[in-house]
Amino acid sequence: MHLTRRHALAAAPLTAAALAGCSRGESASGGSTTMIVPFAPGGGSDQSGRALADGLERATGDTVSVENIQGGSGAIGYSEFLGMHGDGSKLLATETALMALALTQDVRFSYEDFTPIFKAGDDFAILVTRPDADYGTGMDLVDAARERSILVGVSGATSLDEILFSLIEGDQQMEFDRVPYESGGEVLAALLGGHIEAGLLNPSEVLGQLQSGDLKALCALAYERYEADELADIPTGLEQGLDVAFAQFRAVIAPGGIDEEARQRWVEAAREYAGTEEYRTYLADNFLVEAPLYDKELGEYFEQYNEELAEAFT
Structure with missing residues (x-):
């Protein structure tokens, strides 16, 4: 979708x-x-x-x-x-x-x-995971979720990340297992702590961890790539076959x-x-x-x- x-x-x-x-x-x-x-x-x-x-x-x-x-x-x-x-x-x-x-x-x-x-x-939001994860793209994560339970964090049942994960599920006809948190900061902490496998975070929330190598980006659920040098190499989900782009x-x-x-x-x-x-x-x-x-x-x-x-x- x-x-x-x-x-x-x-x-x-x-x-x-x-x-x-x-x-x-x-x-x-x-x-x-x-x-x-x-x-x-x-x-x-x-x-x-x-x-x-x-x-x-x-x-x-x-x-x-x-x-x-x-x-x-x-x-x-x-x-x-x-x-x-x-x-x-x-x-x-x-x-x-x-x-x-x-x-x-x-x-x-x-x-x-x-x-x-x-x-x-x-x-817009970036789909991120730990650097040692087996998957390197958003579609890799989707394919893994078809085979086993993939825990993803969401900052509330009505948050942007919940909406985006739901749109991915509708587009790809699969499901993630959600762990609810109160904020993107808590999702980030859960990712760093290894309690979940993936999250959708705003660039301002996660840039430091991407630059330090503590997390890696799979894709951005946006219409076009970011223009900023720090994020320009992150592909969009659309480039990877995820037909989802949504702006908060x-x-x-x-x-x-x-x-x-x-x-x-x-x-x-x-x-x-x-x-x-x-x-x-x-x-x-x-x-x-x-x-x-x-x-x-x-x-x-x-x-x-x-x-x-x-x-x-x-």
Whole structure:
């Protein structure tokens, strides 16, 4: 199954304190904002949220703090964020779980309950294993899983890696055995510890281990090879016969019900941030494909993404 999402994915650049507290009458500068990350520290979502918070803090002069609210594959963090309705001093670094949770679990929220602010770019995943593994390509791993149990780690039942493994299974008519974790950081630790045989991780999560030789890349589930020199030699799954490519968005949302002034200030702050060198550095450091969207345009993107993701779960 080859899902086309060339528009998608990225992390949450937007926020920070430029708008901190705007809905409460505080000034757009010198305020204090909390960026919620609904996953454990150490994974791609956490790294992205922190990088965006730091960049926006430098760009705006506001204080932007990061708070991890983990559990339930992101459901606990999103649920708490739902309760922050109308609070313009809160933001959340969001990704695929925003839609996937509502599509697969009994949660009280959907993407429509929040205020879309800014989508920074598209984030693809790399299929990795230990360097002494017998297989050297993604198709080798698939073939091995036809013969015996292959344990793979997933960072939640609605995570990008869970979606991608499911798409591979649908494309190749086979199955992996999953071990669930709370974050990409935990998947990485399990790989290094030899507790699982393979995982799908974002480049920013695993680059150090690839460069040190502690892990090796089998393929990238992307439409094209990475342009960055560090990753340019990694073939795509498409090159190896895996007809799967899917991008996770990384974006920033605000609670639902914030006033119009706060919403506009957040969007303006996001546009300003996207024009800075810090934003370019964020994209490069996290190996994201630039794909900025704002405000209502992002809301339309969320609607389309939700429709396509619903098809992936059927």
